[in-house]
Amino acid sequence: MTRVLHILDHSLPLHSGYTFRTRAILKSLQAKGVEVRGITGARHVAEGPATETVEDLTFHRVGDAPGGPPVLREWREIEQLRHGIEQLAREWRPDVIHAHSPALCGMAGLRAARRLDIPFVYEIRAFWEDAAVGNGTGTEGSLKYRLTRALENRVVAGADAVFTICRGLRDDLVARGHDGAKIGLSPNGVDLTLFGDPPPRDDALAGKIGIGKGPVIGFIGSFYDYEGLDDLIAAMPLLRERHPGAQLLLVGGGPMDDSLRRQAVPLADAVVFTGRVPHSEVERYYSLVDVLAYPRKKSRLTDLVTPLKPLEAMAERKIVAASDVGGHRELIEDGVTGKLFPPDDPAAIAAALADFIDARAEWPAMRDRGRAHVAASHDWGRNVERYLGVYQELLGRERVEGLPAPFRTAETEG
The missing domain is CATH 3.40.50.2000 (Glycogen Phosphorylase B;)
Structure with a gap:
């Protein structure tokens, strides 16, 4: 052996x-x-x-x-x-x-x-x-x-x-x-044996942390500057002009935590922070999210390196939207397995997410294609x-x- x-x-x-x-x-x-x-x-x-x-x-x-x-x-x-x-x-x-x-x-x-x-x-x-x-x-x-x-x-x-x-x-x-x-x-x-059908929405958790009917945009991970979460927060007022119930759920923590919380103060219930949660509890938070968003800023790092989180989301049959940088383009085919939007541009992010939500009738087929892509290549x-x-x-x-x-x-x- x-x-x-x-x-x-x-x-x-x-x-x-x-x-x-x-x-x-x-x-x-x-x-x-x-x-x-x-x-x-x-x-x-x-x-x-x-x-x-x-x-x-x-x-x-x-x-x-x-x-x-x-x-x-x-x-x-x-x-x-x-x-x-x-x-x-x-x-x-x-x-x-x-x-x-x-x-x-x-x-x-x-x-x-x-x-x-x-x-x-x-x-x-x-x-x-x-x-x-x-x-x-x-x-x-x-x-x-x-x-x-x-x-x-x-x-x-x-x-x-x-x-x-x-x-x-x-x-x-x-x-x-x-x-x-x-x-x-x-x-x-991903180990596909760990990912089955997505869990039903955890209404008790939603009520506890202040999540409404949505649509809910979510990010679950580490809060580094290159992740572009400041751009996602800046996009929320514009997104809510077209979808007044939209909320942003940020699960995790990291170096940008304090800065992001300060930025979100004027947005009241539009942005919900949970802090870090036990790994065993993450699936409960996934259940509350309609679109997992990955707004990475454009840089040498994000153009060269592929992240893991979008693959986990697709394996979980979740809808993904991400910035159009090289690392994401290797994982997501725009309009087929997810949505790509311009990086570093909150207005463009808001418009893309709003259009994506309007086209939610296409999501079931996109979920299936995303899961099939992960099974075939990842x-x-x-x-x-x-x-x-x-x-x-x-x-x-x-x-x-x-x-x-x-x-x-x-x-x-x-």
């Missing part, structure tokens, strides 16, 4: 889009007969034992954050994680080391894999220098930005195989001069086979009949 060790920034029991994608990958590999374990470095901040089992997945932890000035501190972090990987690998003896971005994890995994003579796969979920710009913690073109990009280039060049979660990231790497023949796609996906039960083909080629084993050749998918041809 093949054993694969996954190198991770953080993992369950923490909840984030990163950890949910990791869980889906590891569970899907397990279902295909692959033994998996994960190892996290200093950025996993949850309390817990050195070896932890969560949802039948085993994770190993490596040390606290090392000290020192910038750059030296990050290099110490890489070396600390590398040492932990090597120590675990000598005990557990994995066949493949599979590291997931950021590049700190990638470099630790690459160095360990070369010292142990084990095939190395690197997976990029986002360019973290661009994510830092989007989160307001970095500046494009700064020294830290350029160093992070250079480190990632080294990891990509040294890896035996590379995956990205979307075409935008892959195309950017190829434009930098990396070999496209070794860069495949592992798109964001179901982890199928997507995981992309990994299996690459693992087997790297290990020089006889191919299993029916598995795809590495990277030879519709997304990478042509």
Whole structure:
């Protein structure tokens, strides 16, 4: 049985889009007969034992954050994680080391894999220098930005195989001069076994938090500036001119929370904030929403990276509307599986949402098409086979009949 060790920034029991994608990958590999374990470095901040089992997945932890000035501190972090990987690998003896971005994890995994003579796969979920710009913690073109990009280039060049979660990231790497023949796609996906028919509207919850008959526009996730929630709030007065009962339901929290609440003060009952809610309760809030909206601002980050939330909404047979940026265009076909509207333009957002609500007779067919799209292109039960083909080629084993050749998918041809 093949054993694969996954190198991770953080993992369950923490909840984030990163950890949910990791869980889906590891569970899907397990279902295909692959033994998996994960190892996290200093950025996993949850309390817990050195070896932890969560949802039948085993994770190993490596040390606290090392000290020192910038750059030296990050290099110490890489070396600390590398040492932990090597120590675990000598005990557990994995066949493949599979590291997931950021590049700190990638470099630790690459160095360990070369010292142990084990095939190395690197997976990029986002360019973290661009994510830092989007989160307001970095500046494009700064020294830290350029160093992070250079480190990632080294990891990509040294890896035996590379995956990205979307075409935008892959195309950017190829434009930098990396070999496209070794860069495949592992798109964001969902475990369709977790998504059935949408739950009925939770009227008790609606009454408790002040949600009326709607239409209800909703966002469930983290409140970062690049998500464009300020534009969505600014669109609400214009939307209510055509649909007076329209409300905006914002579920979650994050760096923009206070700013968004201040912005929404004049809108009284038009905008409802719930704060963060337990993951087990999220489906109740989904039940109150007519249209899930994702108004991401246009930036390098949002043009290159595909989000997970719209796929989860389509899997739940919910209607989705999103800004017309590159990451959304990879997931949503305008007028077919959802609605795309101009980014960074509250008036245009309001007009598009109002027209979309007026056309709600078309929603049932759109729900079905959205669910079918997720099943065909974003179901982890199928997507995981992309990994299996690459693992087997790297290990020089006889191919299993029916598995795809590495990277030879519709997304990478042509």
